[in-house]
Amino acid sequence: MSALPQVAPAWLLVRAEVDDRSRSAELARDAAALLPAGRQVVHDLGSGSGAMMRWLAPLLSGPQRWVLHDADAGILGHRDPRPIVDAAGLPVVCRTSVEELEDLDPSTLAGATLVVASALLDVITAREAGIIVDACVEIGAPVLFSLTVAGRVDLDPPDPADQLFANAFNAHQRRNVRGRSLLGPDAVGVVGHLFATAGWRVRTASTPWTLTPADSALIAEWFDGWLDAAVEQQPELGGLAGDYRARRRDQLASGELCVVVHHEDVLAWRA
Numbered sequence: 001m002s003a004l005p006q007v008a009p010a011w012l013l014v015r016a017e018v019d020d021r022s023r024s025a026e027l028a029r030d031a032a033a034l035l036p037a038g039r040q041v042v043h044d045l046g047s048g049s050g051a052m053m054r055w056l057a058p059l060l061s062g063p064q065r066w067v068l069h070d071a072d073a074g075i076l077g078h079r080d081p082r083p084i085v086d087a088a089g090l091p092v093v094c095r096t097s098v099e100e101l102e103d104l105d106p107s108t109l110a111g112a113t114l115v116v117a118s119a120l121l122d123v124i125t126a127r128e129a130g131i132i133v134d135a136c137v138e139i140g141a142p143v144l145f146s147l148t149v150a151g152r153v154d155l156d157p158p159d160p161a162d163q164l165f166a167n168a169f170n171a172h173q174r175r176n177v178r179g180r181s182l183l184g185p186d187a188v189g190v191v192g193h194l195f196a197t198a199g200w201r202v203r204t205a206s207t208p209w210t211l212t213p214a215d216s217a218l219i220a221e222w223f224d225g226w227l228d229a230a231v232e233q234q235p236e237l238g239g240l241a242g243d244y245r246a247r248r249r250d251q252l253a254s255g256e257l258c259v260v261v262h263h264e265d266v267l268a269w270r271a
């Protein structure tokens, strides 16, 4: 059985619109400018249900062929069936590939003109990051990795317990899951360093989710997951968590709660 945690399709759905408005359009434009003329072959690692393709394909020239890679065949099966078109309005062609990043080989990416990922780097290990970077460096295509958690959240109004739970959440992000030590908020630094060491240029952009009361459904889901993870990591916080959750839920219900969840996007290309 795979040691990888499975992501719920409903969670990807509830965050999709905020993800789309948060990713760096500037880095996407820069990525587009690095592409060769003509046919594009884009590989999306940890593609889930294909959110990155839906967002990015219309920003790139075509014709485009995408390969969606994910270890979880179930999530690939939840792909949005609506047609996707490139910047010129041509339909994008897509296929899926069920595989773990551990098994990623440069030959898997042969012919790629761009490699992308979204909301992936923080849930992988240093070893998997090395495998991805080695494969990308070998094929030489630029990479655009969006929406990696940065390890910072701002809740407004502030609460004295925020930092306590934030620290526990970050420790949870870096936890060891059945022998896999996750990179969590260290991911962009690690991946950026690997590309820079290989002589590649690296640019990052801050891409926070900026959530207002209009995003109450996502705030509610995110907050419960964030707090549950913090308590799972540090069960001794369980006693404080009940009152804290109730305070935050009241603020959410009365339209007072705003949240910024910090992320980073990274673009890397051969110098």
Ligand SMILES: C[S@@+](CC[C@H](N)C(=O)[O-])C[C@H]1O[C@@H](n2cnc3c(N)ncnc32)[C@H](O)[C@@H]1O
Pocket: 004, 005, 006, 007, 012, 019, 045, 046, 047, 048, 049, 050, 051, 052, 069, 070, 071, 072, 075, 099, 100, 101, 102, 117, 118, 119, 120, 123, 124, 128
């Ligand atoms: C948070 S989801 C993001 C999905 C999608 N990229 C998006 O932005 O909606 C992370 C995805 O990466 C996949 N994943 C995580 N670790 C993986 C690994 N080691 N090998 C292959 N897929 C992995 C998961 O199955 C999941 O679909």
